[in-house]
Amino acid sequence: RRIRLCSTDELEPGAMKSVDIDGLPRLAVYRLGNEFYCSEDTCTHGGSSLSDEGDLAGYVVECGLHSGKFDIRTGEPCAPPCTEPLRTFPVQRAGDDLYIDFD
Ligand code: FES
Numbered sequence: 378r379r380i381r382l383c384s385t386d387e388l389e390p391g392a393m394k395s396v397d398i399d400g401l402p403r404l405a406v407y408r409l410g411n412e413f414y415c416s417e418d419t420c421t422h423g424g425s426s427l428s429d430e431g432d433l434a435g436y437v438v439e440c441g442l443h444s445g446k447f448d449i450r451t452g453e454p455c456a457p458p459c460t461e462p463l464r465t466f467p468v469q470r471a472g473d474d475l476y477i478d479f480d
Pocket of ligand 1 (some may be wrong): 420421422423424425441442443444446457458459
C-alpha cells in the first residue's frame with residue numbers, strides 16, 4: 378500500500394525524523410538537500426531509534442547507542458557493531474508530500 382510519510386517542509390536539509398504509522402515498523406525519513414530517503418528507524422544491532430538518538434552525516438546515519446553506521450541509500454551497515462542491513466524504501470515525491478510503497 379502507498380503510505381504518506383510527511384511533507385517536505387517538515388524536514389530541514391540534513392535532518393531526519395521518525396514517522397509512526399499504524400501497522401508498520403517505525404520509520405525514519407532523511408533529507409539531504411532535496412533528496413529524501415526512508416528506512417526502518419530501529420537499529421538492527423540493539424534496537425535504538427536512529428532518528429531520535431543518532432546522527433546523520435551525509436548519506437550515513439550513526440546510531441547513538443554503540444556508534445554503528447548505515448548507508449541510508451541502501452541500508453547496508455558501514456561501521457561495526459552493525460552487521461544486519463536496515464530495510465529501506467524508495468521515497469516518492471508528489472508536490473510537497475512524500476510517500477513510500479509498503480507491502
Ligand atoms: Fe545501534 Fe548498537 S543499538 S549500534
